[in-house]
Amino acid sequence: MFSRLVRRSHMYLALFLTPWMLMYAVSTLAMNHRAVFVERYGSGPVPFHTERELVYDGSFPPDADLKTISRQILTSLDLDGSHGVTRRKDGAIVINRNDLITPRRITFTPDSRMLLVERMERRSNAFLERFHRRRGYATGYRLDTSWAVTVDVVIVGMMFWAISGLWMWWEMKVTRALGALALLGGISLYALYLVML
Amino acid sequence: MTFAQLNRRTHLYLALALLPWFFMYGISSLPFAHTQFFEQRDAAKGLPLWTLRSDRLSAVPPPDNEKALRPFGAALLSEAGISGTAFGTYQQSPNQINVYSYSFWKSTQLKYYVDQKRVTVEDRRFRWDQFLTGMHGRGGFEQEGLVQLSWSVVVDIVCLGIIIWIASGLYMWWGLAGHRAWGWIAILAGAISFIGLTLRL
Numbered sequence: 001m002f003s004r005l006v007r008r009s010h011m012y013l014a015l016f017l018t019p020w021m022l023m024y025a026v027s028t029l030a031m032n033h034r035a036v037f038v039e040r041y042g043s044g045p046v047p048f049h050t051e052r053e054l055v056y057d058g059s060f061p062p063d064a065d066l067k068t069i070s071r072q073i074l075t076s077l078d079l080d081g082s083h084g085v086t087r088r089k090d091g092a093i094v095i096n097r098n099d100l101i102t103p104r105r106i107t108f109t110p111d112s113r114m115l116l117v118e119r120m121e122r123r124s125n126a127f128l129e130r131f132h133r134r135r136g137y138a139t140g141y142r143l144d145t146s147w148a149v150t151v152d153v154v155i156v157g158m159m160f161w162a163i164s165g166l167w168m169w170w171e172m173k174v175t176r177a178l179g180a181l182a183l184l185g186g187i188s189l190y191a192l193y194l195v196m197l
Numbered sequence: 198m199t200f201a202q203l204n205r206r207t208h209l210y211l212a213l214a215l216l217p218w219f220f221m222y223g224i225s226s227l228p229f230a231h232t233q234f235f236e237q238r239d240a241a242k243g244l245p246l247w248t249l250r251s252d253r254l255s256a257v258p259p260p261d262n263e264k265a266l267r268p269f270g271a272a273l274l275s276e277a278g279i280s281g282t283a284f285g286t287y288q289q290s291p292n293q294i295n296v297y298s299y300s301f302w303k304s305t306q307l308k309y310y311v312d313q314k315r316v317t318v319e320d321r322r323f324r325w326d327q328f329l330t331g332m333h334g335r336g337g338f339e340q341e342g343l344v345q346l347s348w349s350v351v352v353d354i355v356c357l358g359i360i361i362w363i364a365s366g367l368y369m370w371w372g373l374a375g376h377r378a379w380g381w382i383a384i385l386a387g388a389i390s391f392i393g394l395t396l397r398l
Contacts, residue, residue: 158223
């Protein structure tokens, strides 16, 4: 009964988390071969292109902090979500909206009340890297917290697959010898790297 | 041996051989996902992260272009008596070049101040969370040396291994006729959650 439960949990958890694991595998490949993309696109940051420019006619509370201002601007643009905000030396407020598919930079110039909305150029490797590096607990947005929970589930899933996989292997007596060889080979190589790298 | 058996054995033996990496990537994701927790925990110790080893003038001529950065970093490391580690060289500002030298167990940073031709060497205090994240983030083919490059090849193998586990796992699931309906539900639930979050994040 326990053995069956382990097997089924191993399988169903894997079926559910397939998209995450596929994404982490493909994005790791892209990051491991970053040089290929640097050769293609150059080594600088991904450029932004102007999406729209408009006059912002809203007003802010007198004691509004940067976070309040950025949320108000993003909400008015229908772009509210995870973001970072800074004030430049010239007084302009720069909001980096961390949209997973289309990251945007929104610059608000208080003197002219102009809003410049720019979108990041689409690049497959940058998209995959954003996916891979996405966290979420600190943003204050429920959606990001949900994503962070799924990342935790993937972590627990990986631990569980490793342990349950060992259990299932040990139950199949016919595979014990070759399995032990594969396991010892892997552990030995890993130990070697620990010493040498 | 039937294809189904070959599929099962590949799934199993590949997993056993790559288990240390799989386990490492899993457990090292924790400090990435919960950075604040680990940072607060370490900050509570009140210990400095970096310790100054030396502060002196350097005889290495500063680089005059971006391509010369890496050889410059290598020369600075050699001058500081550091060899055989992976490293990266970055132009921090017009007046400062940083060189990060790292192994799984030890990290050192060199800061070169162009106007003074002065270099400081600092060693990082060992932290278990950084040991794990260091292993997790290790990869790429920019480093010199066979061992360094072979680690990156193994990283590729782990990625391909995950793709093979997915494909072989799906094949095994399809072979269990009694589990197709629940399996479809699990796959669809995962795919819908994933796509939904992707589109809205």
